[in-house]
Amino acid sequence: MKKRNYPKLIILSSILSGMFFNCSSFDKIMDTEKVEPLQAEIRIEIELEGFDSPEGLSIVLMNYLENIRVEKEFSGLSVVIDSLIPGIYTLTVSGKTYDNQGQLYYLNGGLVNYPLIKNNETVEISISGLKISPLVFKEIYYAGSAPNYFRDQFYEIYNNSDSILYLDGIYFAALYPTAATENLPVWPESDENKYVYTDRLWKFPGSGSEYPLKPGESCVVSQFAANHQLDIYNPNSPVDCSSSEFEFNMNNKNFPDQPAYDMVHVFYNGSSAMGTVPQYLTSVFGGAYVIFQIPENVPYDPVNDKNLQTRDLSSSSTKVYAKIPIRYVLDGVEAGHNETKVKAKRMPVVLDAGMTYVGASYNSLGVARKKIGENEDGTPILQDTNNSTDDFDRGVKPMLRRYGAKMPSWNHTLQ
């Protein structure tokens, strides 16, 4: 009897080994084919009336993960692109073109994170007119300085037009999620992609005409409007923000209120109260920043109007976010860790088709909008094609009022 047990034991063990065998992983992998280049047809539909010809429009396909850029001009309402590697692409159609009346328009449209994986696929893109903003982000310094100082963040906003603009009541926000991530939140489908979302909302003070910005003037909004190069802060900081026009004052006794005007706090987690966070810190990896202006006749109260609030539906968190209507956004700039984070965009193409970056945190570097010309008074004309990848110089040493942008007369240092 004992002799016969050994073979049985071995056979039993062999059967046991078969039990560990996991077929599903083989099924999943075995039929995988070699990569082949594919072809795609891009069709555009111009939503504005009066455009018969797509002349002047071009499409850029960017696969940021693999650093592939394909550009082609439209000669009709569709274009065929071949030799594409399967992947996730951002498709941006843009260009200046004339309507039937001979008026020049800047048209654009696009798709973010669109998977091009099937050969001979047809992709349709709606094109609308771009509202060219006279007010733009000119320079943004978000990365902080070594070793880990982040209070020197600032945002410079510039009047890129030839007329006086008023900052009064214009909103400022950094969109949620605060840092670029592929783990994007889920927003209500009923919003129909008409909004972007923020956890905290600010606005410029003033009742309508208190803070004018003349052509060629800029205003600097600092997290903390002090000279950061002082020994009590961080001598490694590249900036002295004490001449800033505005600051985000969070009533932190250790970093007290500075002479700069305070931005008005509007919204945080469903309330107008600031909460307990001791500073307004946007991500040192780069945020997605917007300024927007709500027309006077349009009600906008995200604290009291629950229709302008939402939760992140992918999370069980009860935290509430404010909705920002995309159509009222004046300018949007998205910044991320590096070029590959464009795959994790929070901002729709219509606001910013690209992403800017400085490649590291606490490296004392910022991003500055490119200068493409000069006004008669020597102030700059800045590039604005709604693509921060192209519009911004990356990794520059931060500087307030670069290119000779002027300080508004109401700056506290001039009083």
Next chain:
Amino acid sequence: MKKIIYILIIPFLLAAFENIAAQEMNHSPAAVEKMKLHRIWHKTDNAAGIFLDGAENYTLLNMSYETIDGDFRRPQQGKEENILKFDAEGGVNLDKIYLWGEFRYSRNAIKDANFNASIIDPFRGMPYYVADTNVSNWNNQHYELAFKAGMPHINDYFSLGLAGSYKASTGAKQRDPRTENYLMKLELKPSIVYSPTPAHHIGLNGVYYSLKEESYMENINTNISQTYYELYGLGTAVIGLGSGRTTNYVGNNVGGGIQYNYTGNVDVLFSSDYSLKVEEVEISFTTPKDDSATKQTLWKNNLYLHTTAKDHTHYLNVEYAKRHIDGIQYITLRDVSETYKGWISLHKNIRSTYKDQFLQIGYDYTKNAQNEYKWLAGIQMGIKEKKDVYLIPRSEKKIKNAFGEIHGKYNCNLSDKLAKRLLMGISFAYNKNLSGHYLYGGSHPEYPIVTELEQGDFDYLSSDFYALNVSATYSQRIKKENKINFFIKANGIFAKGQNTYFNDRNNLLFTLGCNF
């Protein structure tokens, strides 16, 4: 899982300690070496055939310390390594079954390794991991238990066998971005031998193993974000900034082997093994994302031949192996709809292929003295070929090397009384590169992954080099009536690269052990 480990441990313990009380043969180092040269079935995956090798009772125990130093290395190897090892091995006849068991433990302190931030062994055929440029130390530990059980003659023609092993490794990178890794591999190999006549034996075996490695990356200094690169093969990489990622590797391997053995004046064994392995790479445990996978086929063929005359033995072995790996990348998109489903895998393609071929022919001659050899001389030569391709955009790494080695050992009989022996060995190996190139056609050719990791790896693998190996082992019994052979061994290797990129690499190994 614990039950499986116990099943693996018990045969090993039986095999190792049964012999302490019952041994008569002199197991000097030369005798053990000669015994292993003769055991041709033991070199296959077929445990049912091990009794055909001669079911000898023996136990080997040793501890060793190894130190490796020098810049003639692959970029991911440490500039310096210190390894502490404990090995135990034994075979025992237990009732009607022959049991063989092995336990190995090693603790590796690797210093100044580069371009690896997330995997214990970057050379195990997995191209998808995270690399960084912070030269760092690694502390790794490896445990391995293995057994073979052969049950001869369950009837007039058939024998059954089962082999198994369990391997566990831990690894920890010591500098940000750092990682803590856990690897487990469980392998089972059932087998059968059919013997139509006493001289002819046909074997068949199956192989299954399951592999899992988990990598948890983090920064201890959370104030400083680190630059890292997610590797996709041959220099293709995606740059990241932060603390890295959590990666889960899950692999399954199935295969089988067939053997034919003739025993007579000449012992011949031909073995052919084929296996198929898939290994999937997932990022994150909380919201898993399919990142990549590999599909590997491995075909190994071996021919062993030995013939013994009155006082000498000829050994011939021929080995041919071919490995093909398809590197598969996923295209994924995170579901941002209200019916949120996490990461959705939309598409996958083979984006890269890795082919390795290896042909080696070896011949050894021993002048025998009882169960030992007086001296041994041998020669080996072969060809190694690597063809790695990233398909679109195309990159290539192709290398073809020829190598040869001559070696000799002399077993000096200092005294028969206590079986005092001094076993001295020397070998000289030379590697000649026949052809090779590394061409990178992807994006970001300026990344250090291209300019330093892949180019440096190519420079090493395509380098001509020579290596000189010298060893000396002194052994004796403690008492005449005590059969335990104690030994002390020193082994030194000096390898010198023959190009301007590298200098040399030294390896010193000291071993203390006993055989009985």
